[in-house]
Amino acid sequence: MKLDYNEKSNLEYNLSKSVGARMTSTFYGYSGFYGEHCLRSSLEYIYAKYLDYMEIGWTYEDKTYLLSNEVRYKPDFLLENGEYVEIKGVFNYQSDLPKIQLFESEYNVKVTIFQEKDLRQLIKDTPFVFEHLKQEWKSHAKVRGMDNFGKRNPMYGVTQSETTKAKIKAKAKARFADPSFKEKFVNSPKRKAYHESRKGKKTGALVPRFILTCEFCQNSFEVIQHKVSKRRFCSKNCSVQAQHGKTSTTNSDIQTLAHTFALDNYETLLSVKLNNLKELFQALQDSIQKENHILDIRTICQIVTGKPCSRKELLYYLREYAQKVRGATAKNKAVELEDKKPLG
Incomplete structure (x- = not known):
């Protein structure tokens, strides 16, 4: 389960580098809180759950260490026995390994590195299921990626070394020694706009309306x-209003238009086929849209009949109304579609 720190061959290094590039999105972490600790990936969550199950004391990102090459390093886990553990989704042998090896040699400690395959093997004898833990973490993790705000930032409370401060100071002095750079910086429009915006003033040209x-x-x-x-x-x-014509479900004007339509098209209502209802009611729909700005046929049907219904039910309603007004007693059914004749 421990990563072998022996030097990798060129073939192994190139393979790990190419595979790591493809797997970056797979191991992209979800940040969230587990207890009082803000973990940065599902793999760290799985390892923390394992430690708690095994009743092993631990702290997370306990301290930042300054190495001799002025690089800062903060191990992921510090166990109660003094052992450091690093959780890596993708391990970069070119940048990560030398830093860890230098930390081990300068502070006389041992760092154990776990990747996904190691964690799967580690929890094999526990009641945990790797994929279940992974989905469990994603379900309550709050931030996609790294959550580095405030005290969770690795650089929180870390001061620059005197050497670094001297380099920054010398570089700034060299820049402002150039009159053209100083003039450009002091009179920069962006700098002025920034300070104006801090005062609550709008800056820049307004977008044309x-x-x-x-x-x-x-x-x-x-x-x-x-x-x-x-x-x-x-x-x-x-x-x-223009697209759907949302309106009251009771409208006497629309009902009047529908009743007039039924009387004017009585014979057609009796003989129409069910596959021609849309064409039949198009004239009624156009007149209602023009007068009342209602386009939705379902709204029209509800207003006319008093309940949500289809074109077929609207047909029966208008036919019955026309028959009552004209004194007819028969209630003919709508003509169904004719069966197609067999080919050949």
Whole structure:
């Protein structure tokens, strides 16, 4: 389960590098809290669950260590026996391994590295199921990727070394020694805009506005340039009214139009086939849309009959109304589709 630190052959290194590049998205971590610790991946969560099950004391990212090459290193887990553990989804032998080896030699400690295959083997004799733990972590982890805010940032509370401070200071002095750079920095529009924005003032040129007319209510409204060709209505309410005609389920004007339509088309209502209902009611639908701005046939059916229904039920309702007005007693059924004649 421990990673062998012997030097890898060129073939092994190239293979691990190419595979690691392809697997980066697979091991991309989910950050979230497990107890008081903010873990950065599902693999760390699985290892923490294992430690708790085995009743092994541990701390997470306990301390940041400064190496002789001025690189900082913070191991993932410190166990109660003083052993350090590093959890790696993808291990980079070119950058990660030398840093860990230098930490081991300078602080006289041992770092054990676990990858996914090692963790699967580690929890094999426990009641845990690897995939279940992985999905469990994703279900309550809050942040996709790294959560490095505040005290969870590896650099929190870490001060720069005197050597690093001297380098930064020398570089800044060299830059401002150049008059052109200093002039450009002091009078930078971005710098001025930043300080103005900190005072609550709007900066920069306003995006041009264009005046359009709402296709439904005919009122004028303003939009920015990239929305000129996309906006037809001034509000969502107008859009809904124009597209679906949301209205009261009781409207005497619409019922009157439907009743007049039934009387004018009485013979057609008796002989129409069920596959021609859309064509039959298109004239009624157009007149209602023109007068009441209702486009949705389901809304029209509900207003006319008093209940949600289909075109077929609307047909029966209008036919019955027309028969009552004309004094007819027979209630003919709608003509069903004829069977197709066999070929040949």
